[in-house]
Amino acid sequence: MFKVIWRSVGPASLSLLTLKVYASPKRDSPHKTSVKVNELSLYLVPDGQSKYVEKPRTQLEESISHLRHYCEPYTSWYQEKYSQTKPKMQSLVQWGGSKIKKLVYPPGFMGLAASLYYPQQAIVFVQVSWEKLYDWDLQGYIVPGNVKNSPGNE
Numbered sequence: 001m002f003k004v005i006w007r008s009v010g011p012a013s014l015s016l017l018t019l020k021v022y023a024s025p026k027r028d029s030p031h032k033t034s035v036k037v038n039e040l041s042l043y044l045v046p047d048g049q050s051k052y053v054e055k056p057r058t059q060l061e062e063s064i065s066h067l068r069h070y071c072e073p074y075t076s077w078y079q080e081k082y083s084q085t086k087p088k089m090q091s092l093v094q095w096g097g098s099k100i101k102k103l104v105y106p107p108g109f110m111g112l113a114a115s116l117y118y119p120q121q122a123i124v125f126v127q128v129s130w131e132k133l134y135d136w137d138l139q140g141y142i143v144p145g146n147v148k149n150s151p152g153n154e
Contacts, residue, residue: 057065115122 111122
């Protein structure tokens with residue numbers, strides 16, 4: 001047991017040691033010339049003066065500008081109404097969201113827990129529920145009067 005402890009503590013204790021390292025250039029290697037900062041191409045200032053030239057507006061840009069100016073009073077009215085109703089809506093959503101969570105989460109977690117203990121029954125339940133949901137949704141689209149040659153369309 002002592003060997004196991006020593007092997008796990010040994011490398012960790014070595015990281016606590018402080019060592020000084022002195023580096024010196026090799027005497028046999030030739031001295032390289034260093035590059036100055038202004039000699040690097042990354043730091044060079046481009047020659048000449050740059051000038052910003054704005055492109056003329058296109059027909060589409062002009063049309064969008066006119067549309068924005070036309071819609072500006074309506075958007076400002078909408079923003080004002082939105083800022084007035086936003087706090088009321090947030091409080092309503094928070095209240096409703098908490099009620100929904102209290103109604104949905106417990107049965108959902110119970111169903112998840114049950115599916116862990118009874119996986120085959122959970123698969124059958126999901127398949128039957130999916131088929132019933134599909135049939136119910138399909139009934140909304142297929143009304144007897146909407147389909148050609150149906151009994152209700154005669």
